[in-house]
Amino acid sequence: MKKTILFAAAALLLAASCCHKNATTTADAVMANILSRKSVRSYTADSVPAAVIDNLLRAAMAAPSGMDIRPWSFVVLTDKSQYDSVFEGNFNMRMFKESAAVIVLCADTTVTRPPRDNPEGAAVTMPNPIWRDDMGAATENLLLAAEAHGLGACWTACYPFADRMDPIRRALQLPANVVPYSVVPVGVPAGDNQPKDKWDPSRIRRL
Numbered sequence: 001m002k003k004t005i006l007f008a009a010a011a012l013l014l015a016a017s018c019c020h021k022n023a024t025t026t027a028d029a030v031m032a033n034i035l036s037r038k039s040v041r042s043y044t045a046d047s048v049p050a051a052v053i054d055n056l057l058r059a060a061m062a063a064p065s066g067m068d069i070r071p072w073s074f075v076v077l078t079d080k081s082q083y084d085s086v087f088e089g090n091f092n093m094r095m096f097k098e099s100a101a102v103i104v105l106c107a108d109t110t111v112t113r114p115p116r117d118n119p120e121g122a123a124v125t126m127p128n129p130i131w132r133d134d135m136g137a138a139t140e141n142l143l144l145a146a147e148a149h150g151l152g153a154c155w156t157a158c159y160p161f162a163d164r165m166d167p168i169r170r171a172l173q174l175p176a177n178v179v180p181y182s183v184v185p186v187g188v189p190a191g192d193n194q195p196k197d198k199w200d201p202s203r204i205r206r207l
């Protein structure tokens, strides 16, 4: 009996140490990925497999969302001949034309809260004043996933600039309630791209 208890305790200790080790390894990997992320604006001619693009979109859709509304939808462009008409605004077109794919992150600003907690119930209709926050979180998740895949990407602002949004709205035939929020070119990085060290303890106030 004593032996069994000792064995169980040893197994528990081993499991606990394994979990801790895994947690540390995961934390290290996640931190390394966050700190490695950088805006990449130059790409090789290499393509990016569709399955990898799907992973980036999976990461974007895993973002937190106020009231869990998830206002996002995504347009993926890989045909460079379309880029001129879609991005004729103020974008850095060279960056876009080099990238293997360009992802337009769109937000439905009128979407209401679906009855997820109560599938029998009606959708909760209320304005969503925080759709921009959801879109920022989705954009950052996508960038981090690109970094994790060894890809280069760059957040380019779209909303609220009319000269950037209007051509996209027209070319992609977006309905009036759908806003093109950000545009992210994705590709295999070219050149030397280094992350910036932004750590600044003077920005922290500890109480």
Ligand SMILES: Cc1cc2nc3c(=O)[nH]c(=O)nc-3n(C[C@H](O)[C@H](O)[C@H](O)COP(=O)(O)O)c2cc1C
Residues within 6 Å of the ligand: 037, 038, 039, 040, 041, 092, 154, 155, 156, 157, 195, 196
């Ligand atoms: C809201 C937002 C809008 C941005 N818009 C542009 C843009 O239009 N064009 C561009 O080249 N980079 C854009 N960037 C990228 C920033 O210039 C970049 O994040 C910043 O210089 C810090 O560099 P890092 O991303 O390498 O850390 C944008 C970033 C954010 C968060």
